[in-house]
Amino acid sequence: MTAGAFRVTLLGTGVPTPSPDRFGPCTLVEAGSQKLLIDAGRGATIRLNQLKLPIGRIDVQLLTHYHSDHTSGVPDLWLTGWLQSHFGRRKPPYRVIGPTGARALIENLERAYALDIKIRIADEKLPPAGIATEVTEFDRDGTVYEQDGVKVIAFEVDHGDVIKPCYGYRFEYGGRVVVFSADTRYNQNVIKYGAGADLLVHEVASARPELMQEAYVQRIIGHHTTPREAGRIFAQTKPRIAAFTHIVQLASERVPPPTIEDIVAETRETYDGPLVVGEDLMAFEIGETVVVRRYQAPAAERAGHQSVYS
Ligand SMILES: [Zn+2]
Ligand SMILES: [Zn+2]
Numbered sequence: 001m002t003a004g005a006f007r008v009t010l011l012g013t014g015v016p017t018p019s020p021d022r023f024g025p026c027t028l029v030e031a032g033s034q035k036l037l038i039d040a041g042r043g044a045t046i047r048l049n050q051l052k053l054p055i056g057r058i059d060v061q062l063l064t065h066y067h068s069d070h071t072s073g074v075p076d077l078w079l080t081g082w083l084q085s086h087f088g089r090r091k092p093p094y095r096v097i098g099p100t101g102a103r104a105l106i107e108n109l110e111r112a113y114a115l116d117i118k119i120r121i122a123d124e125k126l127p128p129a130g131i132a133t134e135v136t137e138f139d140r141d142g143t144v145y146e147q148d149g150v151k152v153i154a155f156e157v158d159h160g161d162v163i164k165p166c167y168g169y170r171f172e173y174g175g176r177v178v179v180f181s182a183d184t185r186y187n188q189n190v191i192k193y194g195a196g197a198d199l200l201v202h203e204v205a206s207a208r209p210e211l212m213q214e215a216y217v218q219r220i221i222g223h224h225t226t227p228r229e230a231g232r233i234f235a236q237t238k239p240r241i242a243a244f245t246h247i248v249q250l251a252s253e254r255v256p257p258p259t260i261e262d263i264v265a266e267t268r269e270t271y272d273g274p275l276v277v278g279e280d281l282m283a284f285e286i287g288e289t290v291v292v293r294r295y296q297a298p299a300a301e302r303a304g305h306q307s308v309y310s
Contacts, residue, residue, distance in 0.1 A: 006031050006173050006286040008199060011047035013245045013278040016069040023047060023280055025070050025246050027180065027201065031150040031173040036060045038169060038180055040073035045080050045087075047281060050301065055081030056090030056130070060145060062152065063098030064182035065159060065166035066105065075109050079116065082130045093132035097144050099154070099165035103135045139165070141189075149173060155193040157184035160223040168193065176286045179239070183246060185222070186229040191236050198286050200239035201278070204230050205248035206258045206266065217250055224248055227263045231270030238273065241290045245278040 007030045014022030024041015028048070035058050037044070048055050055077055064070060081090045096102050110117075110133065120126045138144050138154055145152035151172040159166035159182070168182040170193045179197040181190050194200050205224030211217050225233070234242040249257035258266075260277050267275060276282070281295030 004032060004174055006176050006178070007283055008178055008201065008286070009051065009283040010201075010243075010245050010278045010280060011037075011044055012041045012073075013247055013280050013282075014041070014069075015246060015248050018042070021280065022247065024073055026073060027245065028053075029171055029178065031171065032148060034059050034148060034150050036062060036145075036150075036152070036171075037077070038062045038182075039064055039070040040077050041069050042072050044073035045076050049087050050281060050295075050297075054087055054089055056088050058090075059095065061094065061096045062144075062169060063096065063102055063105075064168065064180075065099065065163065066101045067163070067183065070183075071105060074105070075113065078106075078109065078131070078133070079113060082120075082126055084124065084126060090130040091127060093129060093134040095134045095136075097136045097138070097152075099167050100137050100139050101165065102137050106133050106135050138167075141193075144169075153193065155189050157182050157189055158187045159183045159185070163223060170194075170197075178284075178286060179237075181225075181233075183223070184225060186225050186233065190233055194233070194237035194239065197237060197239040198290055199241050199243065199284050200234065200237055201243045201245050202230050202233060203246035203248075204244045204263060204267075205250070206263050207250035208255050208258050208262075211250060211252055211255045214252070217252075220248065220250060227266035228270050231267040234267075234271040234273060234275070241274045241276060241284065241292070242271070243276040243278050243282075243284065247277070 009028040011026040012023035023043035025039045026041050026044040027038040029036045078094045081088050141155045144154045153170040154167045157168045169180045171178040177197045178199045179194045181202040207217050251257035283293045285291040
């Protein structure tokens with residue numbers, strides 16, 4: 001990446017569903033030489049490895065909230081990123097910034113994996129500094145990170161009455177802005193902090209009308225933003241590009257999930273600007289224009305999907 005580049009890559013666009021197509025929530029933000037991750041859901045290390053980006057190169061792990069699908073990849077990133085293979089090699093401490101709760105999460109992981117850490121220091125002579133942690137917690141809107149021209153502002157969102165804390169993030173770099181909603185209902189704070197965004201990445205949740213009567217579906221939808229509501233957010237924020245991630249497509253044994261086309265059609269009822277439905281490893285280059293790139297699997301990876309048995 002050339003100095004000054006600003007890129008967002010959706011590593012995982014999924015939800016708790018154990019899907020091979022949409023991994024757990026995780027987004028990579030690269031600004032100049034810095035690499036920040038938002039959340040670390042299931043499979044985050046696999047997606048980084050597909051990008052050939054050593055896990056140890058991540059400078060900061062940001063967390064939005066403590067639903068397990070957003071954090072279940074944290075121990076993997078932390079521990080695997082320390083190994084001295086090409087995919088790991090972290091030398092400085094694992095740095096975590098999140099709302100209140102980050103310290104408890106990390107300290108308990110340190111307890112859970114104490115024996116592995118002790119063994120690898122003694123046996124593999126791994127550097128203790130690379131498995132150390134450095135946690136910063138916050139409990140209100142404001143700047144949570146500022147370094148070499150990269151500024152990260154956290155803002156509270158509304159993921160439900162008892163799902164607290166939960167924060168979105170605004171990234172400013174080189175006069176460009178990326179805003180990330182995190183998990184939230186329709187929320188004014190996204191509009192406030194989303195102002196002037198080149199790229200606004202928002203969550204979305206949808207179910208077919210037949211399913212909407214079910215109490216559990218209403219509860220889940222009540223924690224998220226419907227396509228129509230997301231369209232209203234985009235229409236008021238007017239980003240250069242709006243993108244969906246964390247795509248909740250509810251279904252039951254008798255009612256199939258809404259399709260991506262259904263979600264787009266519903267969003268179009270309230271928003272007619274640029275819209276992209278995120279996919280794992282989709283990248284956004286933010287510059288004079290915002291260029292969207294779908295992931296092209298290298299030949300070796302494609303070949304890996306075919307197995308010949310004899
Ligand atoms: Zn959540
Ligand atoms: Zn979630």
